[in-house]
Amino acid sequence: MADHMQDEADLEAIKRWWDENGKSLVAAIIVAVLGTVGWQQYQGYQGSQEQAASDLYATMLAIQLEEGDAAQLAAAGATLKSEHSGSIYAQFAAMLEARIAVEADDLERAEASLRWALSVGDPHSDIGQLIQLRLARVMAARGSEEEALAILERGGDAYPVAYAQAEGDIHLAAGRAEKALLAYRTGRDTSTELGEVSVVLDNKVRGLETRMPIDEAERKGEQG
DSSP: OHHHHHHHHHHHHHHHHHHHHHHHHHHHHHHHHHHHHOHHHHHHSSHHHHHHHHHHHHHHHHHHHTTOOHHHHHHHHHHHHHHOTTSHHHHHHHHHHHHHHHHTTOHHHHHHHHHHHHHTSOTTSHHHHHHHHHHHHHHHHTTOHHHHHHHHHTOOTTSHHHHHHHHHHHHHHTTOHHHHHHHHHHHHHHHHHTTOOOHHHHHHHHHHHTTSOHHHHHHHHHHO
């Protein structure tokens, strides 16, 4: 019963994270990609094929936002991934499918979608790092905490704050409060260095600091 309750808590946590961070991170990725490619290069980049991929992804978004027919959404996604697997929109489609799978409590399907997205693109690109971040969250929710941490350790220079928060959440769920605190502090401090304020991380740090001696947490973290 305890394991079942923990599984439910993990699933709810990943759903909350997806809702809080998913749309803004994907929007940032799209802006970055279009800005990097440049308008002239974008015009010549795969021409009509890229436009077709874009149209299919737009169709998927419209169906999902309007809570339309799931079969139509799945069909659009399958066509996009099979006919335009080299397009970044295929990765966006897989990420959307993963989010829908998480909302349906189907973490196995979410993992499969995210792994496919990684297989067709550069895992070190901005979108690749975002996919790995989401995959780490899914793996942790499935009970594979060590694999999730290994994914995060590959590096997330594009999203250092989000990676640190994910690491802290995974450690905390596994009962390693001292390592969670160190990860949260890293994320909070990085956020400050970037000129941002992370209320979520600040609250997580404060919450753990009230539960355990600060110097003891640092000592255990260094030893671990």
